[in-house]
Amino acid sequence: MTNPTIALIEKRVSANRFDAGHVLSETEIAELARLAARAPSAYNLQNWRFIAVRTPEAKAQLRRLAHDQPKVAEAAVTFVICGLLPDHADIPTRLRPFTEEGFMPASMASGWEEGARAQYADKRAARDEAVRSATFGAATLIYAAEAMGLASGPIGGFDAEGVAHAFGLESHEIPVMLVAVGRAAPGNWPQKPRRPLHEVLQIS
Amino acid sequence: MTNPTIALIEKRVSANRFDAGHVLSETEIAELARLAARAPSAYNLQNWRFIAVRTPEAKAQLRRLAHDQPKVAEAAVTFVICGLLPDHADIPTRLRPFTEEGFMPASMASGWEEGARAQYADKRAARDEAVRSATFGAATLIYAAEAMGLASGPIGGFDAEGVAHAFGLESHEIPVMLVAVGRAAPGNWPQKPRRPLHEVLQIS
DSSP states (O other), rough: OHHHHHHHHHHHOOOOOBBOOOOOOOHHHHHHHHTTTSSSGGGGGOOEEEEEEOOOOHHHHHHHHHTTOOOHHHHSSSEEEEEEOOGGGHHHHHHHHHHHSSSHHHHHHHHHHHHHHHOOOOOHHHHHHHHHHHHHHHHHHHHHHHHTTOOOEEEEOOHHHHHHTTTTTOEEEEEEEEEEEBBOOOOOOOOOOOOOOHHHHHHH | OOHHHHHHHHHBBBBBBBOOTTOHHHHHHHHHHHTTTTTGGGGOOOOOOEEEESSSHHHHHHTTTTTTHHHHHSSSEEEEEEEEOOOOGGGHHHHHHHHHHHHHOOOHHHHHHHHHHTTTTHHHHHHHHHHHHHHHHHHHHHHHHHTOOOOOEEEEOOOHHHHHTTTTOOOTTTEEEEEEEEBTTTTOOOOOOOOOOHHHHHHO
């Protein structure tokens, strides 16, 4: 029997059609975000923020900022997945419960802080890390949604500046993608074709 | 009973200690890459490449380029996850089986090509997309590994230029992260503490 997680990875599709009458409760939305935040992040920075857009007014505004794509408003909720430019000074706070419980020596947390300071001094490296962390969160959200019997559709085409302004993002918060989540409506495509494996895998 | 995928998301850790005597077969490595490539990507570009580094010599070289982190060499395989700067001209090829089977009209594939051309004309947008796609692939690889009973550890701290040179990457291929995969050895930490949900979730 196929492992259920492998089966889920094999059957997941990026949905385009959602049941516009379906609603997700605050409890269900919180559960999706709780699981998304279990994703890995460099230095355990957890440099992400999830804005769950679910009122008709807020979804209509977001839809206008995303080339008027209907799924943004038809899905029960569309998340704005933000990556945060990493701030090395956050690291001691992020690791404190771990050092206090004795898993990690405090000196190691200081070493990580210094490592992050050096690694993200370069602006492009800092932005790359924001995109990486947000995408790890988005991917985990997508698989959590599948596990909860929900469909999802990541969206990269939107007006990032407009979204940042409309949702009051701070200057260190980058809207990396949108992810629509809800109940699938009929008419979604099957999973799109994949490139032959030999084109994407090299064994060295 | 907890859904097995949710349980897996909740228990996954970024492993640091691997069984250095454990080997993965080419079949197992190919299965990991096949599943990673089921990740979503914008316009179905699949703009990723996975280099599975598994010989002692290649792992030693990669370890030197990654601040001498032992896990790079101790894990059965360490993947270099590359994101490719998106080329809109690839889109008709990526979608051809889908248009030929009648799921998508050819005119829509042309529309996607034009959309991608406009979206990625900006260099930063193109790089962001490479990082996003590679990270979606890496996340899916990590969950596939968990499902196969393997441990994984993503690594962001490495000499990207050195890796690009050592593994012969082309100029449009960006080494976005490394992911060590193998059998866990004793001594790994539990999952690191997470920020309170109210800090990372806003419901609008």
